[in-house]
Amino acid sequence: MASSLPRTAAVSAVVAAALAGGLLAGASTSAADTTDTVRIHDVQGSTRVSPLVGQRVTDVPGVVTGVRDHGSRGFWFQDPRGDGDAATSEGLFVFTGSKPTVAVGDAVTVSGTVTEYVPGGVASGNQSLTQISKPTVTVVSSGNPVPAPVTVTARSVPDAYTPAGDPANGGSINGLPLRPDRYALDYYESLEGANVRIGSSRVVGPSTEHAELWVTVKPRENANHRGGTVYGSYTSQNTGRLKVQSLVPLAQQPFPTANVGDVLAGVTEGPLDFNQHGGYTLTARTLGTVQDRGLVREKTRAQHHGELAVATYNVENLDPTDPQEKFDALARAVVDNLASPDVLALEEIQDDNGAKSDGTVTAGETLKRFTDAIVAAGGPAYAWRSIDPQDGKDGGQPGGNIRQAFLFNPARVSFTDRAGGDATTATEVVKERGKAALTLSPGRIDPANAAWENSRKPLAGEFTFRGRTVIVVANHFGSKGGDESIVGHRQPPNRSSEAQRHQQARVVNAFVKDVLAVQRNADVVVLGDINDFEFSDTTAALTDGGALHAAITSLPCSERYSYVFQGNSQVLDQILTSPGIRHFSYDSVHINAEFADQNSDHDPQVLRFRP
CATH class of the missing domain: 3.60.10.10 (Endonuclease/exonuclease/phosphatase)
Structure with missing residues (x-):
């Protein structure tokens, strides 16, 4: 894998790439610029790169839906008052760089600079995560209900995986309008940073030492008798796969052990992140329980005498x-x-x-x-x-x-x-x-x-x-x-x-x-x-x-x-x-x-x- 760039370097590079690709036509790029009365969906926009990237925004309102005080520290917040556009996410990550001082349920306003962070560095080819960096955060009230989650299901995720990239922009899909009703990657991107939920889902990638596992919300998609989801060609991507991580530190709550074919039962809910190893990830504020389905290791038959x-x-x-x-x-x-x-x-x-x-x-x-x-x-x-x-x-x-x-x-x-x-x-x-x-x-x-x-x-x-x-x-x-x-x-x-x-x-x-x-x-x-x-x-x-x-x-x-x-x-x-x-x-x-x-x-x- 490509080595990670420093976070600021990755942000600067993706801004430069966005400008070169004509993604910010008509927008100023000075970090000193201030855009007033901006809401989260304005920051997210209807493509993968924010129309406000590089600009400073002031008093963006929302309710905190998740806090991460390890790794890439920060929090997610969400606007309970959406714009009704399925292509624009109502959730957003705020990169604090140090332990956040907010809690889930806090109503906040956030001021800072809109950036696009590329996990793994620009050379990795990864999509970017839209976020607010160098924030000033004001807590308006506490104990508010978390905005209702979007439930990700087999019916909500399109069967087509992705649009073809734009040849004029190096094959990138960054500048294309999101079509969440048509493409799975567009659907997940339209929920970037938003509070999402899955119900009981089959495990298709075992839990790892990095406290993660993979599930599918499409139980019939290229399934095999052992519970996995088979990858059969470059053009038949498995759209129902979703990575699950826990927001709770391991010291407080061990991550469950799961094998392929097990079931992550009950409700798993939290903000939808985008990270380096696997992309779209449900960072679980509430994690379901693993039901062991008894997968056993195979034994091949012995060879015959003449074999x-x-x-x-x-x-x-x-x-x-x-x-x-x-x-x-x-x-x-x-x-x-x-x-x-x-x-x-x-x-x-x-x-x-x-x-x-x-x-x-x-x-x-x-x-x-x-x-x-x-x-x-x-x-x-x-x-x-x-x-x-x-x-x-x-x-x-x-x-x-x-x-x-x-x-x-x-x-x-x-x-x-x-x-x-x-x-x-x-x-x-x-x-x-x-x-x-x-x-x-x-x-x-x-x-x-x-x-x-x-x-x-x-x-x-x-x-x-x-x-x-x-x-x-x-x-x-x-x-x-x-x-x-x-x-x-x-x-x-x-x-x-x-x-x-x-x-x-x-x-x-x-x-x-x-x-x-x-x-x-x-x-x-x-x-x-x-x-x-x-x-x-x-x-x-x-x-x-x-x-x-x-x-x-x-x-x-x-x-x-x-x-x-x-x-x-x-x-x-x-x-x-x-x-x-x-x-x-x-x-x-x-x-x-x-x-x-x-x-x-x-x-x-x-x-x-x-x-």
Whole structure:
């Protein structure tokens, strides 16, 4: 993600951007200017950027609906006397910067400067939050009723997600008139800062250490049998998702633990905020209670005697500084939930001292602790193969030197060692006794290619199962960091990180084509954290020319996911197969992503087939 700018810098930048885009035509921009008899809906206006941005307003009246004395400190207030225009919000945030001195129910007047704050900084592409900064606040009376909330329901939220951005303004929707009856993002924006309420709603994103969870107000929208909301394409956004946070500090009231499929029951009510991680957020003054719907972790079936089971698992920066409990939990998952696959490709194995930058690149201790924990959990004595990266060259957590590794059960499968593989030498494909073989095993695929700059290089290995060679390629493509949010002001958002993944996919695709040119019916399995969707151009580049097939597409659409991000159940981890693998069994084993208690943020994937 882009780093946050200072709040004042972000405000100044968005004002400049608004001016450049012609959003303030006819309006003065001097902060010294004063606009009299202004009400909240005048400040909010009918677009995403206030028509009064940069101006000083005086004695804007309203009733306090929420107070936040941690993080971005301030309060929300609302005008009980609306203008009847559905496009103009009657609520507004006042940024105080220090602990507010008002209470819910206070009738106040606020003077200050109208600003547009971009959470995450202007470079993030996020929408801005309209607010009053440097305020002078006068309490007129206390104990007043809070203005009645707007109830957000399945019927009130439009099915269409967003209008297309204005090409004349860089694809931004900032200057477009709000259409809250037509677009979901416009609907939520028309309620920015207002007091809103939801009734009992299904949880679609588990609670996190940041005291947040995601619900949907549209229970039928792309739902699956485990309670999630599946993200199936760039043009079928899940409009009913809404983030919920508590206004009550954790020290006063612990945030409830919730898994996907649970229900946030009763009334949840408070101001609608816009923040960096997820956008529109109900900051709950009143929080419902979580009803546990008993979601259980899945267990895949064991492979039959003649089946080879190949799996991928992102173990989230595993290193020896992690507590033994993490190693043990991951090991139990391998044994109990993944049924001890024959070959297991691991992503995010860190070096032997974790995120410490001292030149260490070996990961033998990390892998030994993990394989020992698997034995202790009743699993096989896995052997492993990996290649140490160059220090600081493969991205990930600084100092961690993450890499892929193969675990394999030598009682079921053998590894063909071909010496010479290292961080910078490429493995090639040759013909050996009429079959495709690797010159280096384990070996890296084209590690000097610019596609792998500051990113993990693919690890290729040659395995033998029941006399049949299987070439396995473990991957961890570049992350989505730096992409604009789906709630950003540019629509469609800029997904800049795709460019590198497209290059990476083409390199891997070319390697598989080299294998198939030598042996048309070769068994090749490409797997790992692809960091992209099954419908993405990255997957299209991997499968180009029929070299590979995305095995997850064999599942019903509602079951295609390995990760839950901001309430969207989506695909990041994949297993792809060469044409010679005609029949297989595929399972996305849901043991992490839907749960508040996670051993990793990814769900592992398992493929079983007969080579």
